[in-house]
Amino acid sequence: MEFSIKGGDLSKLKTDCVIVGIFDSKKLSKSAQVLDKATKGALTTAAASGDISGKTGSTLLLQSLAGIAAQRVLLVGCGAEKDYGNKVFAAALGAAFKSLKSTGATDVTIPLETSFSASDLAWKAEQAACLAIDGAYRFNQMKSKPNDKNVGKAVTFHLDGSANEKALKAAIKRGEAVGEGMSLTKDLGNLPPNIATPTYLANTAKDLAKAYKFKCTVLEKKDMEKLGMNTLLSVSKASYQPPKFIVLEHNGGKKGAAPVVLVGKGITFDTGGISLKPGAEMDEMKYDMQGAGSMLGVMKTVGMLKLPLNVVMLVPTCENMPGGNATRPGDIIKSMNGITVEILNTDAEGRLILCDALTYAERFKPAAVVDAATLTGAMVIALGHVTTGLFANDDKLATELVDAGKAANDAAWQLPMGPEYDEGLKSNFADIPNIASRAGGSITAACFLGRFTKSYKWAHLDIAGTAWKSGAEKGATGRPVPLLANFLFKRAGI
């Protein structure tokens, strides 16, 4: 996607489509008024026709209006004027790009009104660049005849006055990097589980390392055996796919400065193992690697921006299969840090691969560790598909991540952990079991991880409800890449 900034008369700008806002009172936005004037009231007429409500995200496409150079005008509803803000801007623009999917427009213009504050303007440009890439995203690499003709090629930002162009360009670069990171995350998630294997994720990491000069280390089964990553290996046992432990290191910050360590759950398919899952929608368990997918995606963002921060990514990845040599409910496994775990349910496998990765994280003496995992079905029950669950052993880190989510329009909500929940992790035979009672299942899963993160500041994102969509719109969302990217941007001071 090409991005550019232009000034001058909006009505004379040659473009496939210009996107302008309309409020639910039928009042036109400032830039819509400019086009209205040039077209002798065509937009006012369209607004009065009743063909667009002005409700946030409603759209109406106008073709070949006389008096302007743009081929199309897309009117997009922005709701009530008094409620108009950054959130509505993003929702409206998201809807606009979605509706453009079915048109031939590939070069789109977005007016930025310079009456907004500089920080608002930069935020809008950053969001718009990201939304443009998000909206143009297609996954048709597995179709024999890809038939989606319209893939966005260019976005022009139009300024109706003077603005700090350097700051705007930097904002667009950030938005572009987040958008491209999300696209990688979505590709990795949407790819079928016979292709997106642990080996495929390792190769993706190697490609990123080449492109962005990261250091890449891939530990094989024998390396993991030496390190004592037995809980990870216990999940992988019955799979024909070799497990991988992927390490990416980006040294963009001060030499020797403590890094942020990102850890992503990489179960490339979760059958449940011997505690086999029911059949319905089991295909969606190909998304059980989206913790890993989002960490690889955000590393792309980091690389594209040469982020001035030290960042380490750890991805434990394998497949959870049943089989004659599979781990059984009742088996007891010694984790890398020495804690013994009684496996009571082989479907609670995410925590088993994460705990060894969290132990491995200690060697980096991290400033903070953040993991992302499609960890529990209970998370979907608690927060639905809107908000990511957040857990932390440090409230400041939790607040930092919640704020990053707000800023990125990629919300997370903190849930409690605490000793009352932790007490549920009791085993008659080992140090801890891998499951507690069903009540508060996402919290006790977080408490399990908390047993392995005592030596550093740590937060856990349960993305089970937010990493992908089901039903007709089935597909990866690219979340929580925007949240993570924003968190890293703030830490890097950009």
Ligand code: BES
């Ligand atoms: N990957 C699943 C969690 C999941 C399920 C995410 C459905 C999104 C949608 C995870 O490995 C799992 O199976 N968790 C179990 C834990 C239980 C056995 C304690 C669950 O949530 O049912």
Ligand code: MN
């Ligand atoms: Mn599972």
Ligand code: ZN
């Ligand atoms: Zn799982």
